[in-house]
Amino acid sequence: MARNRLAETASPYLKQHADNPVHWQPWDEDALAEARDRQVPIHLSIGYAACHWCHVMANESFSDRGTADYLNQNFVNIKVDREERPDIDQVYMAALHSLGEPGGWPLTMFLTPATEPFWGGTYFPPTPRWGRPSFRQVLQAVAETWQHKPETVSTNTKAITDHLTRGSSPASTPGDLPNPELLDASAAQILVHFDLDHGGLAGAPKFPQAPLLEMMWRAHLRTGNSAYADAVLITLRNICQGGIYDHLGGGFARYAVDDTWLVPHFEKMLSDNGQLLYLLCLAYEKTQDPLFRARLEETADWLLTEMRLPCGAFATSLDADTNHEEGATYVWRAEEVDDVLGPAARHFAEVYDVTDMGNWEGHNILNRLRPGTFDWRGAKDEAALARHRAQLLSARKNRPQPARDDKVLTDWNATLIAALARSSTTLSRPDLLSAASEAFAFLTKLQSESGSLTHAWCDGRVTAGALATDYAQMMRAAQELHTATGQKDYIDSAKEFFSRLEASHYDEDSGAYYLANADNTALFARLHSDSDEAMPAATGVIAEASARLFLLTGEQRYLERAATIIRHQAASIAHNLIATASVQNAWDTVLRARHLIVLGSRSKFDPAIHDVVNAEADPALMREYQAPSSATETRLRLCDMDRCYPDVTRSEEIADLLSRTRGGHAR
CATH class of the missing domain: 1.50.10.10 (Glycosyltransferase)
Structure with a gap:
C-alpha cells in the first residue's frame, strides 16, 4: 500500500509517525495481506510514545527520504505501539532474545509474510558507529538475504520457532506444594x-x-x-x-x-x-x-x-x-534557580544539589542524595523548601512540556x-x-x-x-x-x-x-x-x-x-x-494469607486498633468491615487458610494475634 496509514489510528505513538515518508501500516490484516501478495519481508518496528531512542531513530532514519524509499520498495513496514499490543511485543522480543541479542526499544524485527521472524535488533544508527552497522546496511543485508538466500531465512525461522516452542512448554510436572524453605x-x-x-x-x-x-x-x-x-x-x-x-x-x-x-x-x-x-x-x-x-x-x-x-x-x-531533548522540562541551571527564588536560592541549592557546573551534562537534576541533605529535616525547614519547590514548579509550567x-x-x-x-x-x-x-x-x-x-x-x-x-x-x-x-x-x-x-x-x-x-x-x-x-x-x-x-x-x-x-x-x-x-x-x-473481619461500625472503630492493623503493613493481610445491626462493640475475627481464631476486642489482643500468625500457618 503506497501510503502511510498511521493517521487513521488512535495510538498517540503511531500518530507520531504519521508524517514519516515510510509507508507505515498498523498491524492488521490489510498489512499482512500486502506482505503475502508482494512476497516481501515485513519490517516490524515496535516502540512507545515515551521512548527516547524511538524518537532518535525516527528522526535519523524514518524521516530520511532515501531510507524511506528503500524501506517502501523492499518491505511492508508495520509500526506497533508496544503498550497497545504487548502480545505482539512479547513474541518478537522473545524472538530477539533467542538470537542472543539483548532487548530494548525500538525493537526492529524482520519477518516472513507468515509473520515468522528471521532476524532483528533494536536501535540502529544512520551511519556505522559503536561497532554497529548503519540502518541502511542492515536493510540491504536483509533484502539481499531474502532475495538470494532463502535457505538462510528458513533455517533462522525454524531455529527461532523451535526455541520459543521449547520455552512455552510445561514448566514442570506438578507435584506437592514445594517446601516453603x-x-x-x-x-x-x-x-x-x-x-x-x-x-x-x-x-x-x-x-x-x-x-x-x-x-x-x-x-x-x-x-x-x-x-x-x-x-x-x-x-x-x-x-x-x-x-x-x-x-x-x-x-x-x-x-x-x-x-x-x-x-x-x-x-x-x-x-x-x-x-x-x-x-x-x-x-x-x-x-x-x-x-x-x-x-x-x-x-x-x-x-x-x-x-x-x-x-x-x-x-x-x-x-x-x-x-527532541531528553529531560529538557525537568533540569535546571543554577542561574535559573536564582532568578526564581532570589535570596532563598542558596539554601535550596545546598539541599537539592544545584551547582554552577551542574550534576548532569551541565544541568542540574534536583535530588537529595548527598549526605546532610538526605534525611528529612525539621518541619519548619521542610515547609520552606515546599514553598520554594512550588515556586519552581510554577516557573517550570511556563516551559514546553513533554507529550x-x-x-x-x-x-x-x-x-x-x-x-x-x-x-x-x-x-x-x-x-x-x-x-x-x-x-x-x-x-x-x-x-x-x-x-x-x-x-x-x-x-x-x-x-x-x-x-x-x-x-x-x-x-x-x-x-x-x-x-x-x-x-x-x-x-x-x-x-x-x-x-x-x-x-x-x-x-x-x-x-x-x-x-x-x-x-x-x-x-x-x-x-x-x-x-x-x-x-x-x-x-x-x-x-x-x-x-x-x-x-x-x-x-x-x-x-x-x-x-x-x-x-x-x-x-x-x-x-x-x-x-x-x-x-x-x-x-x-x-x-x-490472613483475613481480618472487623465486626462493628467503622465510626466506633478504636483508633488504637486501626493503628495496630495498619502497622502490620502486610500485603497478604486482607481487611473487611462488616456492621451487624446488633453490634454493641467492635469485634475482630482473624482467619487464615485453614482456621478462624476466637474473636478479640482490644488492640493488644489483635496485636498479639497478628504477631503470632504473621509467619504463616504452614511454618
Whole structure:
C-alpha cells in the first residue's frame, strides 16, 4: 500500500509517525495481506510514545527520504505501539532474545509474510558507529538475504520457532506444594546482590523492580529477618530522594541510568507509579516515616492532576523528551534557580544539589542524595523548601512540556486503582478512593456485550482486546476496592474476571496463562505471561488473587488453582529468582494469607486498633468491615487458610494475634 496509514489510528505513538515518508501500516490484516501478495519481508518496528531512542531513530532514519524509499520498495513496514499490543511485543522480543541479542526499544524485527521472524535488533544508527552497522546496511543485508538466500531465512525461522516452542512448554510436572524453605532461600540469594548503600540490585542501570521489592518485604514478614526489610527501605528512601523522583511535580521516572538513582530516563509511566505507590503504602504503614508520606501524597496528587483523563481513567505516560531533548522540562541551571527564588536560592541549592557546573551534562537534576541533605529535616525547614519547590514548579509550567500519551490501558490503570484504594486508607484520603472507584467503573463500562474487558482505549474507541494481564490486575483492583469499601459487588467482579481467564487464557498443561486470547491467530506463536518484566506476570498475579478469593469466598476452587500454578512454577523459581518474584509473592500469600473481619461500625472503630492493623503493613493481610445491626462493640475475627481464631476486642489482643500468625500457618 503506497501510503502511510498511521493517521487513521488512535495510538498517540503511531500518530507520531504519521508524517514519516515510510509507508507505515498498523498491524492488521490489510498489512499482512500486502506482505503475502508482494512476497516481501515485513519490517516490524515496535516502540512507545515515551521512548527516547524511538524518537532518535525516527528522526535519523524514518524521516530520511532515501531510507524511506528503500524501506517502501523492499518491505511492508508495520509500526506497533508496544503498550497497545504487548502480545505482539512479547513474541518478537522473545524472538530477539533467542538470537542472543539483548532487548530494548525500538525493537526492529524482520519477518516472513507468515509473520515468522528471521532476524532483528533494536536501535540502529544512520551511519556505522559503536561497532554497529548503519540502518541502511542492515536493510540491504536483509533484502539481499531474502532475495538470494532463502535457505538462510528458513533455517533462522525454524531455529527461532523451535526455541520459543521449547520455552512455552510445561514448566514442570506438578507435584506437592514445594517446601516453603525454597522461598526463604530465594530471598537470601537475592539479598546478596542488593546494593545496601543505594538500594536496588547492584550495578547500573537501576530499575525499581516493584515485584522484587515486595518479595523481599514479604520475606521479612515471613521470617522476621530485618535485613530484608532494610533492603527495601534503603531502596525506597534512595528512590524517593534521587533524581528518579520529580521533586517539583511528583511522580517517578521509569529508571535511572546510573547506580545511585541520580540520572533518570525521564519518561514517567503509569505502571511504575502505581506499583511504587503501593510499596510506599507498606513502607509508610510500617515506619511512619514522613518522607514516605510526602512522596505518597505528592505522587497521588500528580496522578490526579496531571494524568487523570476526563473519562475518569488515567493516561499511560509522559514523554522523556521535550522538543527532541531528553529531560529538557525537568533540569535546571543554577542561574535559573536564582532568578526564581532570589535570596532563598542558596539554601535550596545546598539541599537539592544545584551547582554552577551542574550534576548532569551541565544541568542540574534536583535530588537529595548527598549526605546532610538526605534525611528529612525539621518541619519548619521542610515547609520552606515546599514553598520554594512550588515556586519552581510554577516557573517550570511556563516551559514546553513533554507529550502525554492519553491511551487508557486496563492493566496499568488497574495497578493504579489497587494502589489508590490502599492509599486512601493509609492516608485517610477519601478522594483517592473516589478516583479509584471511578476509574474501575470506566474500565468495566468498556466491557463488550459478551462481557470481555478491553486492553486499550484511546480517542473514544477500543483499540485492543483484553489480555491476561488485564483480567489479572482487575481481579486485584477489585479486591483492594472491596477492602476499602466493603462492597460485595467488587468480589463478584473479581470472580467474573477469574472465569474469563479460565475460559480464554489458562493452559492446563503448564499451569500458566497465555498473555493473548485463544482467538488471536495472527501471531506465529502464543506465549505465556509467566515472567515478570516492567509489570508482574499475569500468572503470578492470578495465583495471588485466587488465593485471596478463597479466603474471601470460601470456594475451594480458587485455592486449588493458586496451588496448581505454584506447583507448576516452582521449578522456574530456582532458575530465575528475579523474573519469578510475582509467583513467589503468590506462594507467600498461600502460606500466610490472613483475613481480618472487623465486626462493628467503622465510626466506633478504636483508633488504637486501626493503628495496630495498619502497622502490620502486610500485603497478604486482607481487611473487611462488616456492621451487624446488633453490634454493641467492635469485634475482630482473624482467619487464615485453614482456621478462624476466637474473636478479640482490644488492640493488644489483635496485636498479639497478628504477631503470632504473621509467619504463616504452614511454618
